[in-house]
Amino acid sequence: AGKDNPASEVLDLEELLRDLPDWVDPDHQHEFVFGDYLPRIQVPATAFQQIIMNLVSNAIKHHDKDRGRIEIQCERVKSALNISIIDDGPGIPQQFHQRIFRMFETLKRRDEVEASGIGLAIVERLVRSINGAISVHSKDGQRGTRFMVTIPASVIVRETNNDSRDA
DSSP: OOSSOOOOEEEEHHHHHHHHHHHHOTTOOEEEEEOSOOOEEEEOHHHHHHHHHHHHHHHHHTOSSSSEEEEEEEEEETTEEEEEEEEOSSOOOGGGTTGGGSTTOOSSOTTTSOOOSOHHHHHHHHHHHTTOEEEEEOOTTSOOEEEEEEEEGGGEEESSTTOOSOO
8 A cells, every 4th residue: 555656546535525425334324524625636546536435444343332423624735635533432542643654553352353454554655645744633531533634735726616716
């Protein structure tokens, strides 16, 4: 993952997110909320889709309740585009924030949750392959986790889906 440089394609984030709940939560156990700002971006589409799918799937898999909420927001900040996946799950203790991106690392025993420990390591490599960075934000003793993928704003093709001019 992240070793080659696949060709970039225009990806409509609104379209990607519209279909996402059916792919990752077919039983509709989670509420999905999407931000208003969903630009079209030019990225290696398969890699980017895998990043989003893995992060959202992890939020569902590691949620400690039958029902949950997942929010996906995009925000342009200076020369960066931040894409956040926010859940209302149990959170990740700060002492494990770096460990979760290591290959074959899991925070729960393998008999508690089906996990190989490679998902976030692959996500981190895919994010780096598109010149981005990933961070995790979760406070000890509080519910919820935010994964933030930061990529160069130069990937933005159109600021909004209703905008007919190039960015």
